[in-house]
Amino acid sequence: MENAHGHVFKYGDNIDTDVIIPARYLADSDPKALAAHCMEDIDDTFPGKVHKGDIMVGGKNFGCGSSREHAPIAIKASGVSAVVASSFARIFYRNAINIGLPILECPEAAEQIQDGDEVGIEFGTGIITDFTTGKTFKGQSFPEFMQDLIDAGGLVNFVNSK
């Protein structure tokens, strides 16, 4: 089953949380207000161009820097259905799982998928398909514990279920 399908917004290595959502907007934690400024310091067209279901692709160390959960919240509230990167910074990785933003590590996909490509992802298998080029990639699936956390719908439900 395909869980995410959309066009790709591609960025480079070390996309930090300050560019995902600049601190000048952090006094507000409303997801929609954050989404309006998502990525604007490196791509001010992103908030206007992104559509529900679109996919963000980054290079290595995606989400480095500050622990602000506002970063995955801003990406999710923009409508992005998944983030694929070569690697993720660890706090961003935790935060994304905890708030239910699907993320996949896949260096080959991160390298070969191009900006604007039409891509579909199956979370269960980690299969990433680039419909524009016809290539498929296998992302790293989550360890069982994290899959349970994701299946529970994030950390809040997970804590409540215990």
Next chain:
Amino acid sequence: MGMTMTQKILAAHTGLSSVSAGQLIEADLDLVLGNDITSPVAINVMKGFSSDGVFDKEKIALVPDHFVPNKDIKSAENCSIVREFAKKHDITNYFEVGEMGIEHALLPEKGLTLPGQVIIGADSHTCTYGALGAFSTGVGSTDMAAGMSTGKAWFKVPGAIKVVLTGSMTGSVSGKDLILHLIGMIGVDGALYRSVEFTGPGVSALSMDDRFTIANMAIECGAKNGIFPVDEQTQEYLQEHAPGKEYKVYLPDPDAVYDEVINIDLSALRPTVAFPHLPSNTKTVDEIDEKIRIDQVVIGSCTNGRISDIRKAAEILKGRHVAKGIRLIVIPATQSIYLQSLREGLIETIIEAGGVVSTPTCGPCLGGYMGVMSAGERCVSTTNRNFIGRMGDKTSEIYLASPATAAASAVAGYITEAGIN
């Protein structure tokens, strides 16, 4: 198989006799920390929990420090949320304006962070407390909420890089230069998902303030935590700041497994500057072959706002004046550091030199207020990140450096080493 210092602390907090890298565990927490940016989000998340209580009112620290004294109405509202939550749950360690400081300088000073503890904080620089031999790491607001509620957090046990220090630093070289050097060597993801364990005879040559600075920036090479062994200096610090408090010291096993070993001779280090827009983009002052003119200098933050940092800056500024047109902003990290600086005459020296001194706040470090830059401006800053737009306009530039280099550059008007002008 032997365990690292970090692995031993995690095992002890999980009730297991041993853990190994890659294992997923749930650990008991000794302290859960949040600030005025991250706590309101966590408090909102807690509304979704079936129980709205906190696991232990004495093991939670709430420190409004990023945008306080409140910079605008929204910041004021965030602080109100934190204040009301602290009141409702009778949180012992809530620090109001007047008694607060930048969280990572304040909590060790108050004796709340101890060797052997497991600490999480909804702030990436929570790794600072590794200077005292604690396992401490940054998390997001949802993890903070779960931590406040259950007293537990899940972790993937990290592998580690061992950094062996030898010799001692010379001239104006400080802990900041060491950590910038290390980040420059291994890159901003060089320690991703792993611990950085500092060891070797050179550790004893580092002051506690230097160790706080070094552990603080472990996150800038992607590390889960940075950690130092506990030695006589650590014990002296704890006698002063946490008298009578019990703690447990963990040493790595002699056969602990490390992914990588890096040797650094402290005597070979030179003042180091990280150029825009990554902390790993480092050059020593000897490698800077042009006059990089600046507009602003910031000395402060959880990285370098401690008393030895303010002393170093004042020593360089004494009897001199900042270059014409340069804005020097000095921010002692806590009320106690501010008062000590005042008593030692450091504040007077800084003001006479043409600098301004602010009440404790994270302020300019993350482009909040108190030193935001306009398009194309340049700042030499003792803070920890020089990402695009971090301190203001997306075309402004941040050069990360030590307090000595920052103060010397304020006097010169361009980036320079202390003691040569």
